[in-house]
Amino acid sequence: MEAILEVSGVTKTFGGFTALSDVSLSVSAGERLGLIGPNGSGKTTLINCISGALLNDSGSIRFAGHEVSRRAAHERTRLGIARSFQIPRPFRTMSVLENLMVPLAYVGGVAGGRARDEAMSILDGMGLAAKAGVTSSQLSQVELRKMELARAMAASPKLLISDEAMAGLAGAEVDEVLKILFELNARGITIIMIEHIMQAVMSFSQRVVCLDAGRIICDGTPQAVVANPDVQRAYLGD
Amino acid sequence: MAFSLDLLFEAVLFGVLLGGFYAAVSLGLSVAFGLLDIPYVAHPAILVFGAYCTYLLGTAGIDPILAGLLLTPPFFLLGILLYRFYYETFERRGGAEAGVRGLAFFFGVVFIVEVGLILAFGVDQRGVQAPYIGSSLEIGEFRIPYRMLTAFGVALLLTVVLTLYLSRTFTGRAIKAVGQDEGALRLMGADPVRIKQIAFGIATGVNALAGAVLIIVGPVEPSLDRLYIGRTFCVVVLAGLGSMSGTLVAGLILGITESIVLMMLGASWAPAVSFGLLLLVLGIRPQGLFGR
Amino acid sequence: MPLSNTRFWTGAGIVLAALVAMAFSGINEYVFFAGFVVLQFVVLASAWNILGGYAGYVNFGVPAFVATGAYAALVMFKGLGAPLVVQIVFGAFVAGVLGLLVGLLTLRLRGIFFSIATVAVIFILETVVLNWRFVGGASGLQLSRPGPSLGFESYTRMLFAVMAVMAVAAVGISRYLQHSHVGQGLRALRDSEEAAECSGVPTLRLKLIACTVSGALLGAGGAPMPMYLSFIEPASSFNLSYAVSTLAMPIIGGLGHWAGPVIGALLLGSLQQIVTVTISSELNVLVVGVLLVVFVVIAPEGILGLVKSWKRSSK
Numbered sequence: 001m002e003a004i005l006e007v008s009g010v011t012k013t014f015g016g017f018t019a020l021s022d023v024s025l026s027v028s029a030g031e032r033l034g035l036i037g038p039n040g041s042g043k044t045t046l047i048n049c050i051s052g053a054l055l056n057d058s059g060s061i062r063f064a065g066h067e068v069s070r071r072a073a074h075e076r077t078r079l080g081i082a083r084s085f086q087i088p089r090p091f092r093t094m095s096v097l098e099n100l101m102v103p104l105a106y107v108g109g110v111a112g113g114r115a116r117d118e119a120m121s122i123l124d125g126m127g128l129a130a131k132a133g134v135t136s137s138q139l140s141q142v143e144l145r146k147m148e149l150a151r152a153m154a155a156s157p158k159l160l161i162s163d164e165a166m167a168g169l170a171g172a173e174v175d176e177v178l179k180i181l182f183e184l185n186a187r188g189i190t191i192i193m194i195e196h197i198m199q200a201v202m203s204f205s206q207r208v209v210c211l212d213a214g215r216i217i218c219d220g221t222p223q224a225v226v227a228n229p230d231v232q233r234a235y236l237g238d
Numbered sequence: 239m240a241f242s243l244d245l246l247f248e249a250v251l252f253g254v255l256l257g258g259f260y261a262a263v264s265l266g267l268s269v270a271f272g273l274l275d276i277p278y279v280a281h282p283a284i285l286v287f288g289a290y291c292t293y294l295l296g297t298a299g300i301d302p303i304l305a306g307l308l309l310t311p312p313f314f315l316l317g318i319l320l321y322r323f324y325y326e327t328f329e330r331r332g333g334a335e336a337g338v339r340g341l342a343f344f345f346g347v348v349f350i351v352e353v354g355l356i357l358a359f360g361v362d363q364r365g366v367q368a369p370y371i372g373s374s375l376e377i378g379e380f381r382i383p384y385r386m387l388t389a390f391g392v393a394l395l396l397t398v399v400l401t402l403y404l405s406r407t408f409t410g411r412a413i414k415a416v417g418q419d420e421g422a423l424r425l426m427g428a429d430p431v432r433i434k435q436i437a438f439g440i441a442t443g444v445n446a447l448a449g450a451v452l453i454i455v456g457p458v459e460p461s462l463d464r465l466y467i468g469r470t471f472c473v474v475v476l477a478g479l480g481s482m483s484g485t486l487v488a489g490l491i492l493g494i495t496e497s498i499v500l501m502m503l504g505a506s507w508a509p510a511v512s513f514g515l516l517l518l519v520l521g522i523r524p525q526g527l528f529g530r
Numbered sequence: 531m532p533l534s535n536t537r538f539w540t541g542a543g544i545v546l547a548a549l550v551a552m553a554f555s556g557i558n559e560y561v562f563f564a565g566f567v568v569l570q571f572v573v574l575a576s577a578w579n580i581l582g583g584y585a586g587y588v589n590f591g592v593p594a595f596v597a598t599g600a601y602a603a604l605v606m607f608k609g610l611g612a613p614l615v616v617q618i619v620f621g622a623f624v625a626g627v628l629g630l631l632v633g634l635l636t637l638r639l640r641g642i643f644f645s646i647a648t649v650a651v652i653f654i655l656e657t658v659v660l661n662w663r664f665v666g667g668a669s670g671l672q673l674s675r676p677g678p679s680l681g682f683e684s685y686t687r688m689l690f691a692v693m694a695v696m697a698v699a700a701v702g703i704s705r706y707l708q709h710s711h712v713g714q715g716l717r718a719l720r721d722s723e724e725a726a727e728c729s730g731v732p733t734l735r736l737k738l739i740a741c742t743v744s745g746a747l748l749g750a751g752g753a754p755m756p757m758y759l760s761f762i763e764p765a766s767s768f769n770l771s772y773a774v775s776t777l778a779m780p781i782i783g784g785l786g787h788w789a790g791p792v793i794g795a796l797l798l799g800s801l802q803q804i805v806t807v808t809i810s811s812e813l814n815v816l817v818v819g820v821l822l823v824v825f826v827v828i829a830p831e832g833i834l835g836l837v838k839s840w841k842r843s844s845k
């Protein structure tokens with residue numbers, strides 16, 4: 001399978017602090033990748049560099065054949081990279097439906113009635129259709145997380161990065177979100193999942209990558225990574 | 239434009255003293271904006287307000303530096319109240335327009351203070367008298383005004399005290415941490431809101447003394463608040479948000495640059511220096527010299 | 531809730547016709563003198579709202595843009611003897627370029643730095659004007675304006691009518707922007723710039739558009755000033771009152787919607803005109819400043835917001 005995302009030798013520093021150090025990662029089209037690591041290991045920085053929220057200092061990032069490391073985030077979204085945010089960032093003054101209309105308009109070029117229909121069908125798939133007209137500032141946590149994913153979907157992505165979409169959710173809610181991610185992957189969307197909930201990572205990922213202090217310390221099947229002594233040390237300390 | 243090495247040296251010397259002064263008046267902003275990330279454009283307005291309070295105490299015969307010290311506790315309380323109000327009204331409610339509203343709020347305060355001062359004192363300049371104002375120290379061919387030396391001395395003292403406080407005391411370190419990791423602070427049992435409150439109180443208290451230094455350095459007028467928006471933000475941004483010691487260095491750079499421009503192009507171009515330097519830093523190296 | 535295009539333009543057309551008809555009537559000259567200022571505030575408040583309300587970037591250098599329009603118009607008049615329309619277009623053009631430049635410099639950064647940059651522009655521009663003898667420097671310039679054309683009885687009446695046209699145009703432009711594709715993107719980036727970028731919104735480009743249009747309209751609003759006063763000087767051009775009022779009007783009326791600045795300008799502007807006769811201009815600024823703070827704290831959605839929530843609660 002060809003790689004849809006190729007991260008090579010990416011480094012990112014903030015002042016004196018090195019968040020990412022020579023990180024290289026390859027993701028195949030349609031893959032389900034889990035990204036784990038203790039707090040501060042650089043996971044969010046990595047996906048910020050991939051999505052374009054940050055610009056890496058050195059190294060290259062290739063997506064679907066394009067070199068994107070110098071491109072603005074909105075251009076990368078148009079190429080097919082979508083992400084959800086760890087702390088949901090809804091367009092608060094807009095309804096749930098209107099939230100989805102933004103990427104539909106700006107990525108898909110769809111507006112008006114057609115956009116409304118497409119948005120509704122996405123919301124249907126997420127179980128949010130009933131909340132379409134509700135102002136997004138009124139949603140519950142799990143609804144917000146689902147809307148984040150719905151909005152990312154409205155951008156018709158080839159790669160979806162889910163940043164701790166399940167953080168702070170209760171058991172049944174975690175399953176709901178997991179189910180959605182599986183369905184999206186079944187449609188051919190490559191998914192990178194950052195998560196601390198180990199069961200979710202294990203059951204979802206075909207492959208797991210572990211970061212620690214800005215470096216990749218393990219890359220393999222979920223079972224292999226969890227059994228790896230370096231990974232255990234990173235999480236539990238010496 | 240007569241250019242001589244002597245003139246340049248004198249300009250640089252004056253600039254160093256001026257720079258120390260600029261650092262002093264920017265310390266409060268360094269805490270409020272640099273550490274707490276509050277869009278505190280009203281900082282220079284409170285500074286000028288402090289200067290006028292010093293003036294009032296001066297009419298009662300009180301020495302400006304003493305006045306500054308006397309004003310520090312009430313200004314500290316003012317800072318706490320201001321932060322409390324800002325927090326309840328803006329930070330708590332959040333929302334998309336919180337940033338715009340917070341900024342609009344502080345600019346509203348700027349307008350109110352400036353016009354209030356005009357109504358109370360008129361647009362003419364007000365100054366104070368003191369034994370160290372008006373005469374100069376003569377070293378060889380150079381004359382260093384005593385008022386500048388006083389300002390520089392107070393500035394240095396303030397910077398040292400504040401830097402020590404922030405790095406040696408628990409509250410001080412909590413203040414430095416609260417901007418970066420509220421969660422960790424909470425785990426340590428400290429209430430972030432209370433810490434920020436104290437920080438803002440300190441920032442405003444320092445402003446009282448800085449205001450006294452302002453009127454020592456020269457007479458004040460109500461419109462200075464907008465000019466000092468440029469100077470204080472220039473210093474804070476050039477230093478790098480969150481760096482106290484950087485504030486002194488940045489102040490010196492601004493002071494010396496302004497002094498040289500003053501010598502070469504005259505007074506009307508001096509205000510443009512701080513704003514210009516600020517825009518330059520934001521364009522080239524927005525994290526400043528020592529920023530995180 | 532959105533007004534249909536036909537309804538809006540019919541209403542606007544009627545208002546404009548009424549105002550122009552007024553200018554031909556026998557009403558007291560002072561009405562037009564004062565009315566010009568109120569209409570000017572409709573233009574300025576609408577212009578400000580395009581960047582401040584729609585995009586969430588606060589311009590505190592309104593006096594700089596208004597003065598740019600005024601001084602650019604002056605240069606056209608004094609240098610080329612250009613008619614009023616050309617002065618206004620040129621004033622808008624130069625102010626628009628200024629908006630673009632300031633935007634390019636600072637819109638990549640946080641909102642507060644953009645705001646401070648707009649304060650910087652006031653100082654820098656003021657310094658330029660003070661040192662430029664052609665436009666009168668510090669002492670300003672007296673102008674003798676030509677006779678009124680288009681059949682108006684006086685130049686002031688003609689300016690009133692011109693400003694009425696500009697007010698309708700400014701409101702029309704801001705309404706168009708609000709409902710357009712650009713307006714949707716601006717609203718998204720105001721709510722969350724990061725999420726907007728990740729939804730494909732080219733945030734920098736949109737911010738620059740908003741900044742340029744806003745600047746141009748501010749300049750257009752300022753361009754007739756030299757003709758209105760037959761005089762121009764830095765002190766009154768760069769005055770605090772413009773800064774406070776242009777900020778207060780959209781906030782009091784309601785940010786983010788084209789009708790907010792109109793409400794704010796009409797209310798506050800008329801109030802100011804009535805009251806200026808009795809109180810000093812400093813007290814005026816103080817009152818506006820206090821109103822600004824009160825509304826920001828208590829009624830952040832402005833009068834429009836209050837109406838909306840009153841409607842909602844009475845259902």
